[in-house]
Amino acid sequence: MPEIEDVLSDLAAEMAARPDRGEVATYIPQLGKVDPRKFGIAVATVDGRIITAGDAEEPFSIQSVSKVFTLTLALGKVGDALWKRVGREPSGNSFNSIVQLEHERGIPRNPFINAGAIVVSDVLLAGHQPREAIGEILRFVQFLTDDDSVYIDQGVAASERETGFRNFALANYMRSFGNLHHPAELTLGVYFHHCAIAMSCRQLALAGRFLACGGRNPATGHSVISSERARRINALMLTCGHYDGSGDFAFHVGIPGKSGVGGGILGIIPGVASVAVWSPGLNANGNSHLGSVAMEKLARAMNWSIFSP
Numbered sequence: 001m002p003e004i005e006d007v008l009s010d011l012a013a014e015m016a017a018r019p020d021r022g023e024v025a026t027y028i029p030q031l032g033k034v035d036p037r038k039f040g041i042a043v044a045t046v047d048g049r050i051i052t053a054g055d056a057e058e059p060f061s062i063q064s065v066s067k068v069f070t071l072t073l074a075l076g077k078v079g080d081a082l083w084k085r086v087g088r089e090p091s092g093n094s095f096n097s098i099v100q101l102e103h104e105r106g107i108p109r110n111p112f113i114n115a116g117a118i119v120v121s122d123v124l125l126a127g128h129q130p131r132e133a134i135g136e137i138l139r140f141v142q143f144l145t146d147d148d149s150v151y152i153d154q155g156v157a158a159s160e161r162e163t164g165f166r167n168f169a170l171a172n173y174m175r176s177f178g179n180l181h182h183p184a185e186l187t188l189g190v191y192f193h194h195c196a197i198a199m200s201c202r203q204l205a206l207a208g209r210f211l212a213c214g215g216r217n218p219a220t221g222h223s224v225i226s227s228e229r230a231r232r233i234n235a236l237m238l239t240c241g242h243y244d245g246s247g248d249f250a251f252h253v254g255i256p257g258k259s260g261v262g263g264g265i266l267g268i269i270p271g272v273a274s275v276a277v278w279s280p281g282l283n284a285n286g287n288s289h290l291g292s293v294a295m296e297k298l299a300r301a302m303n304w305s306i307f308s309p
């Protein structure tokens, strides 16, 4: 087996030189300003090592990768009652699609598409002011990372609110079915802010480590969630974490993963490591183009597909 250090530095060099970089998301104007030449990668192993290459220390907008953390918190808050309001099936549609909500009575297919994550935000808002719910999410991510410097990029949150017409449509539509318990303005305040969390690849890999360790954070020894819940979140990441590109990611990479339109991907190799990669250019499904390529090459080099014998 090759050394992770060598694989990562080769990957970073190769990815920095590739001309095909995908398209940076511009529907959130602030994200359109990010340099498409960036590439970073970090691996946090269950035995406590952290290996990085490229722009792995630079914070980027984690966007929908944050939905892994809000789902974890919401399950902690309401347990399996969450599944009355959100499904667990891949949608086969784009991340911000509204089409299924009409026939499926305002119940989103899964917690990782926008509609599902908005319901999760609504769950976290119950009994709180938006400011408190946002603070709880940020503190949870800081706790997982063991790093208080993780922050919310207020410019990105504001930019997203200004152009969040589709998310307002999704939220209001779900409210008409009774599946949003707060005004869209308030719930989306929580949603836009958690999407605007900024982290480096190093921090994101550390934050995801509990999912590779049966729910336990190996750095602190704290049990974050039960091993059964960690297993189930990983299952949802595999089946739904890349929207209508989830099948393709499982086919090519073979590990649970969650992407975001900021170009980040968090990948989990249960029992082995958590991986974060960042390259801002996206493919047609809104997933990081070179991030997906790099994950595939890494999984192949290290034999990390969960489907490998």
Ligand SMILES: NC(=O)CC[C@H](N)C(=O)O
Binding pocket: 062, 063, 064, 065, 095, 096, 114, 160, 167, 195, 259, 260, 261, 262, 286
């Ligand atoms: N796929 C994503 O990362 C989408 C998240 C983004 N904040 C949105 O609501 O559109």
